[in-house]
Amino acid sequence: MSIPAGTAERVVPTTGGFRSAHQGLAERLACMHDELRREFPGVHRVSVAIYDQRTDLLKSFVDSSESSNPFEHTVARLADLKGLSQLAKTGARATIADLSAHVSSSPAHVRRLVKAGYLSSFTMPMFHKGTFQGFLFFNSFERGYFSAEVVQRMKPHAEVIALSTIMELDGVRMIQAAVRTVRQITRARDEETAAHLERMARYSRLIALRLAPRRGMTDEWVEFLFQFAPLHDVGKIAVPDHILFKPGRLTDEEFAVMRGHVGKGIEIVDTMADTFRLGAAPYVRILRNVVAHHHESIDGNGYPHRLGGDAVSLEGRITAVADVFDALTSARPYKRAWSNAEAIAYLIEQSGHKFDPDAVEILRVSEAAIADIQRQFTDDGSD
Numbered sequence: 006m007s008i009p010a011g012t013a014e015r016v017v018p019t020t021g022g023f024r025s026a027h028q029g030l031a032e033r034l035a036c037m038h039d040e041l042r043r044e045f046p047g048v049h050r051v052s053v054a055i056y057d058q059r060t061d062l063l064k065s066f067v068d069s070s071e072s073s074n075p076f077e078h079t080v081a082r083l084a085d086l087k088g089l090s091q092l093a094k095t096g097a098r099a100t101i102a103d104l105s106a107h108v109s110s111s112p113a114h115v116r117r118l119v120k121a122g123y124l125s126s127f128t129m130p131m132f133h134k135g136t137f138q139g140f141l142f143f144n145s146f147e148r149g150y151f152s153a154e155v156v157q158r159m160k161p162h163a164e165v166i167a168l169s170t171i172m173e174l175d176g177v178r179m180i181q182a183a184v185r186t187v188r189q190i191t192r193a194r195d196e197e198t199a200a201h202l203e204r205m206a207r208y209s210r211l212i213a214l215r216l217a218p219r220r221g222m223t224d225e226w227v228e229f230l231f232q233f234a235p236l237h238d239v240g241k242i243a244v245p246d247h248i249l250f251k252p253g254r255l256t257d258e259e260f261a262v263m264r265g266h267v268g269k270g271i272e273i274v275d276t277m278a279d280t281f282r283l284g285a286a287p288y289v290r291i292l293r294n295v296v297a298h299h300h301e302s303i304d305g306n307g308y309p310h311r312l313g314g315d316a317v318s319l320e321g322r323i324t325a326v327a328d329v330f331d332a333l334t335s336a337r338p339y340k341r342a343w344s345n346a347e348a349i350a351y352l353i354e355q356s357g358h359k360f361d362p363d364a365v366e367i368l369r370v371s372e373a374a375i376a377d378i379q380r381q382f383t384d385d386g387s388d
């Protein structure tokens with residue numbers, strides 16, 4: 006199992022947003038881009054998009070652009086991008102010498118590049134252990150910049166960028182795999198069904214993607230939040246079965262034990278980060294915030310620390326709304342499933358008290374996207 010080189014040396018401040026605190030791939034990409042430009046001054050943009058095989062989605066991830074990033078917070082189905090699908094299948098690389106040549110008949114993403122001033126491109130699919138992972142995009146303001154000779158000489162740089170991306174994602178997968186294993190060993194099943202976790206992760210991404218531009222968060226942050234949202238209740242492995250599976254109401258003492266899952270979860274994250282020497286990786290802070298804050302409230306009446314206001318991280322605010330929305334709209338042994346409208350009405354009632362108003366508002370106007378997620382991940386046959 007590989008550990009991203011240099012992660013142990015990275016220093017992460019304990020406060021501040023992901024953009025300012027972030028010493029991860031986005032910053033490394035900016036450094037690699039600087040390096041690349043010394044030899045290839047015409048490479049004006051380097052960008053990484055990653056691929057989610059389960060949903061066929063291609064997602065903008067990190068970007069180093071000379072002008073503004075034309076694809077920030079963009080998600081598209083790979084099947085809808087004909088040329089790119091072909092490259093993903095064959096592993097071939099592609100150069101376009103003049104993006105502006107047939108701009109009116111070009112796909113929308115090419116038109117967006119031209120609008121941002123880019124005139125030529127070099128695209129490289131990334132693979133890890135034979136599986137397609139995403140694309141590396143290089144763009145230039147100059148027509149015909151990516152000659153066969155330039156592409157050939159750029160190859161080692163491109164490989165290093167691809168490897169850095171894959172290693173960063175590996176660290177995330179390693180944590181997910183570790184948590185999943187722990188859960189499987191200690192708990193045969195609980196009410197957190199696989200489908201619940203899939204849906205709440207996707208509601209979290211839906212909210213995060215819409216909130217990111219307003220709160221100055223990166224696509225990388227959106228992705229990590231999506232990856233880590235399902236781990237919010239990792240601490241429940243420490244809650245005894247007779248409490249976790251109690252069909253009736255919990256006593257005050259039992260409820261106190263149940264609430265302890267947050268503190269236990271933080272302990273687990275910290276131990277894992279230490280064990281895998283990932284403590285300084287920026288994404289660990291996202292995971293920690295998800296686990297630590299998903300039961301805190303904006304009005305300070307949540308638990309375990311009654312934080313309130315800005316002390317509740319954005320990660321915590323988003324996962325709280327996503328988690329509660331899915332819990333309400335799912336049937337449990339002791340309750341029927343609420344309709345989406347009923348659940349949204351409850352979130353609105355609690356907006357600004359328990360929940361972040363922006364996060365609630367995004368769910369309120371996302372009827373179609375919510376229905377899509379519910380269609381895709383049903384409780385039948387899952388878990």
Ligand SMILES: [Fe+2]
Nearest residue numbers: 237238299300
């Ligand atoms: Fe929880």
Ligand SMILES: [Fe+2]
Nearest residue numbers: 197205238328
């Ligand atoms: Fe949950």
